[in-house]
Amino acid sequence: MICLKICKDSTAEDLEPIASAVHSLLGIPTTIRSVNGKGIRMEKGEVVDWDYTGPILEKVLEEKTTIRTVPKEGVYKGKAVAVTPIKTPDGEIVGALGVVDLVAALDILSVFREYPGIIDEVEEARKRHT
Template sequence: MNRICISEDSSADDLVEVAMCVHRLFGLPVTARSKNRPGVRIEDGRVVSKSHTGPVLERVIAENRVIQERPASGVYEGIPVIVAPVDVGGKAVAAIGVVDVTGSLDLKSLMDQYSSLQKQVGDR
């Protein structure tokens, strides 16, 4: 029987299948790491690193909570990310994150453009 097991000692190889699944679902860059070992970074359908870590992944594991922010350092510096813990028995044993495309949308600008377009087009 095939099985995926994620623990605080999971390696990048242990995490790659789950991270690739998330990547395929959303088509976004994905990172994952366990509490005690660096993890994996996936972009454009391929594994680009099997020794990845990042400040938000590390904080999520330490705080055992979802964090949505623009990291001040690391590979995704300044790019919105959302990272969630893999919680087992009330402890974060790992974290998985994606680039947060909704975090980069400027809704006010989008609505202003829509309003301007509506004025130009009128009631056609």
């Protein structure tokens, strides 16, 4: 039997199944690391870095809270990211998991300004399928 367990000392290889699952589900760049070890960075369906950390992953481990921001340095400099701590049931932080935050990157107001009929189209499509 295979059982996934994460701890403060988990290696990149230990964390890969979790990163892979999140990356496969969302299809966006995904990062993960443990408290005491570097982790991985996944893009376009593959691991592109087996010794990864980033400034926001590190900040989340330090501050012990979810952070949504645009990094000023690192691989994802200038791109919106969302990073959250990985906690044990008793609240101990063992790692951090992050993704490029596509929702934050969208300028919804400009989309609606450029396509004013989009709400009507969505509503019409919804009516046809209910």
